[in-house]
Amino acid sequence: MFVALSIYSSSMPDNYFARYLPLLIHILFALGIAGGMVALSALLGKRRPTRAKMTPYECGIRPTGDARQRFTVRFYLVGMLFILFDVEAIFLYPWAVIYRDLSNAAKYGSKYFGFVEMLVYIGIVLVGFFYIWKKGVLDWNKPEGEES
Numbered sequence: 001m002f003v004a005l006s007i008y009s010s011s012m013p014d015n016y017f018a019r020y021l022p023l024l025i026h027i028l029f030a031l032g033i034a035g036g037m038v039a040l041s042a043l044l045g046k047r048r049p050t051r052a053k054m055t056p057y058e059c060g061i062r063p064t065g066d067a068r069q070r071f072t073v074r075f076y077l078v079g080m081l082f083i084l085f086d087v088e089a090i091f092l093y094p095w096a097v098i099y100r101d102l103s104n105a106a107k108y109g110s111k112y113f114g115f116v117e118m119l120v121y122i123g124i125v126l127v128g129f130f131y132i133w134k135k136g137v138l139d140w141n142k143p144e145g146e147e148s
Helices: 002-008 016-044 073-090 092-097 113-135
Strands: none
Touching: 073 092, 073 113, 092 113
């Protein structure tokens, strides 16, 4: 009992940054181990470059053309749209977690408040999806300048 009391009764260091000293030691230790492993593999590892090892790997297909070719703008648009709709889909999870609370009739006045709220949200997302679909952003067969 006395040992436990003496541990918890010890005062905190006066210096604010002294509290973070264990974290700093931990980070330095982890960086030291990682750096040591990389350095040891560079010093002790065998290097036998062959023609097969030096060729770029692209999903098992022989690379053709220049690796520095430009991508069409549609590639970036589809990437941004994926991120946008992915983030919007993430907003469905908190709603699903608190759906039972949202259907509490006494609190919001309607038993279907949470359900209607999410239908409106999904409707707005679908309007955006149909808009980009009609604009032809998702159609990869059209030439670049033919958006409507």
